[in-house]
Amino acid sequence: MKKILTISIVVISLLLLAVAGFLGYVAVDGIPSYAAPQPNIEPIASTPERVALGEKLVLASCADCHLNSTTNTLGGQQLRDVPPAFGTLYAANITRNRQHGIGAWTDQELVGLLRTGIGRDGRYRVVMPSFVQMSDEDLASIVAFLRSDSPLVRATPTPSRAQEPSLLAKVLFHTVMKPTPLPAAPVTAPDSTDALAYGRYLVIGRYKCYDCHSKDFKTNNALEPEKSEGYLGGGNEMVNRQGRPVRARNITGDADTGIGDWTEGQFAQALRFGQSPHGPLGYPMPKYSRLSAAEVHALYTYLQAVPKIRNATAEDGPAAL
Template structure:
């Protein structure tokens, strides 16, 4: 008996030691750096169509996290990120050669947006990766970044560097990691097929599942539909005034899903204009997605009908109740 205890003790002790060493390693090294990647040779031709399409994607993605108060992509403090992750700042992605991305090649941008890894091998946690965005749409984003549009004009301001918490550093060694660069061409969805168009718009362009699934971290970026609680909602986010806001259950579950309460037209209005059927306004971080077409948002609605129903009753406290409770 004594012997067993001794052995168990020794095993536990060495496990703790290994764990301790790993934590010390994480604390010292911070976010891991990878081998310098093989950057693909890509040269994006600027066409008016691409710039226009890139602008739509930028409005629902890049602008959300990189635009300052003047609507320029100089980067900003990301107040909606819960405090456990530290103080996070995005970066200047204007055409400025020193502070922005003026010196990045098209290939470097594509590689980074797919994988999260920069040309020097450093990894950017929190910045979303876009493994399923069609090659053509990625090119459109890059065409827009290179265009004469106001938000991307060279500006030399820059936010301070992020102060990542230990939790974020630990996550960058475990759950938040670089994605592999796709080996094959990623095609646009068939726009005549609402289910395909809806899945693409929601998962590959809109990143809707990233906020509307069951867990902010336990997600499968390459196969979003395998994410925990896919479209069942329940992630607690931080609103504009620091109040908690819980993401909605977008599945068609009879009792707890919200989608069945909406007609397709009402759903389109909510997503594009940020207004619910009863007239109430959707709060940040649910931003109106004006640039998406009615066809695209209607297709998301059709796609959500096919998603496995999740029973998850989201009780949203009104801002007044929350304020009263915090007093």
């Protein structure tokens, strides 16, 4: 008995020492670095089609974080919706400025970052979503837009600020929040006339709806998104611009707690104008004002077809809870 007790004390002490050691290491290491990614891509040619698509994608998926309302360019800003327990984080300047923006980054470096989350200096760009399932053509369009003469990316000399993560955030960056690998093969989008396949691509690749709309960012599976916990069933808690918690909603086809009882017209209204049958939708739900009719139809078709999850959030009312 005494021996077992002694052994337990030794084991527990060693464990505590290991935890303390890990925390100490994490506190000093801060944000981890990795080998800089080197995707095997051709230089990206700019075409009017790419710039137009890139603008639409950047407005939908990047501007909420990167748009600076003083300069009206993607010059970066403090992220107001980071939970205080995470510390203070800043979106970087991604205008064409060579010193402070991404003007001096190569196409390869930009694609490498957008795929993996790792910058050209090897530092992991935290909180910034990575786009491992996005098609090569969509990514090329984003890069073409970032290099275009759009006023949104006009070279702006605002310096990007260093991140100030809390110890908790640093622990997460060393454990559950990790960069994603470069895709092993070319990534192509399915044909837009195949509504089910195209809808799936929009949800996991182009707009990453599943990232916000599943159970929790921490249990999402970037490489096999359908294996994310509570895939598209909502519940993921975020923070709105007023610092108040807001939960992403269930967008599976469950009639009581999801969107199974919505018409395609109601769905289009919610996505394009932020008007849900439950009332106005607020940040961080993006406004997809430029969605094409084919995109709306494909998203609606796919979301009605995914496995239904019964999971109520506040707007479903007491009957569904």
